[in-house]
Amino acid sequence: MHTVALAVTDGMLQFELSMAIEVFGSDLTHIVDPWYEFSLCGTSAVRVDRFRLEPDHGLDHLAHADTVIVPGWADTDVDPPTDLVDAVRAAHTAGARVVSLCTGAFVLAAxxxxxxKRATTHWAHTGELARRHPNVTVDPDVLYVDNGDVLTSAGKAAAMDLCLHLVRLDHGAANANRIARRLVVPPHRDGGQAQFIATPVPAPGNHPLTDLFPWVLQRLDQPLTVEDLARQARMSSRHLGRHFRSVTGTTPLQWLHAQRIRHAQELLETTDETVDTIASATGMGTSTTLRRHFHRTVGVPPDTYRRTFRSHTRPRFEA
Structure with a gap:
């Protein structure tokens, strides 16, 4: 029987912790028999939000598990507990497959x-992970990264994607799909799929681009150029680039491309329009161009994205 040990300490994130318990700690022998032998490992009783958990074993028991899972915890401003870091390292040395969910990646990095190795965590913390651990190649865009014996996931729902990926590796796709159906979640989202972060429009403020952003968003169906944006903003292309970098952290073309993809996401989620129509509405021109750029940016084709995020009410789009 494959043993799974969940490492727990005070302040861990309830959502990711609960998902790991739901998948590996539930009695699912009606689907796969034998299922995992599951245990909680910690130094003492721990607080998770308003709940109290009593571990089954100490942290030294991690070294006896086949798979060790480290959930995320809220306070990433401080270094993870030394005893937890040491126990996770010892478990890996003993041959365990070590998995982090969300900000649990900080423990694995420590x-x-x-x-x-390549790794990920919740997109809001990827910059800090990369800054604190420069020897790690941090990928902010993917749902999870599988390095064989070390796996990391992005935040929240991506933790479930990685848990199901582990089940798929251990017990096959059919059983992973049956469990996903039971949990009412998508049966499979590939690890390379993007975290689906919509590039926001900066909040209105006292800067030279305040009036430009809404003007652009109303004309995404048009073949806008940097010169068009500069002309509308009444400045040179060079000055426009400087202001864009200051306000958005990116270039005018990169920002414009992100807004086109974001608008395509909205239309795929909320309308029944064809990919051709959406390509035209987002200024991509043809469905081939949209598919290429969408897949490259989001990580999945438009049709796959639509199936995953299709809403129950889908109004017709009016150009």
Whole structure:
């Protein structure tokens, strides 16, 4: 029987912790028999939000598990507990597959398990993870990264994607799909799929681009150029680029491209319009161009995105 140990400490995130318990700690022998042998491992009783958990074993028991899972915790401003880091490192040395959910990646990085490897975490913390651990190649865009014996996931729902990925590796796709159906979640989202972060429009403020942003968003169906934006903003292309970098952190073309993709996402989610129509409405021209750029940016084709995020009410789009 494959043993799974969940490492717990005070302040861990309830959502990710609960997902790991739901998948690996539930009695699912009616689907797969034998299922996992599951245990909680910690130094003492721990607080998770308003709940109290009593571990089954100490952290030294992690070294006896086949798979060790480290959920995220809220306070990433401080270094993870030394005893937890040491126990996770010892478990990996003993041959365990080590998995982090969300900000649990900070524990794996502190243990040196991510050095020279690609990893991810919740998009809001990828910058800090990369800054604190420069030997780690942090990918802010993907749902999860599988390095074989070390796996990391992005935040929240992506933790479930990685849990189901582990089940798929251990018990096959059919059983993973049956469990996903039971949990009413998508049966499979590939790890390379993007975290679906919509690039926001900066809040209105006292800066030279305040009036330009809404003007652009009303004309996404048009073949706008940097010169068009500069002309509308009444400044040179060079000055426009400087202001864009200051306000948005990116270039005018990159920002414009992100807004076109974001609008395409909205239309795929909320309308029944064809990919051709959406390509035209977002200024992509043809469905081939939209598919290429959408897949490259989001990580999945438009049709796959639509199936995953289709809303129950889908009004017709009016150009």
């Amino acid at each position: 243990a040196g398990l991510l050095d020279g």
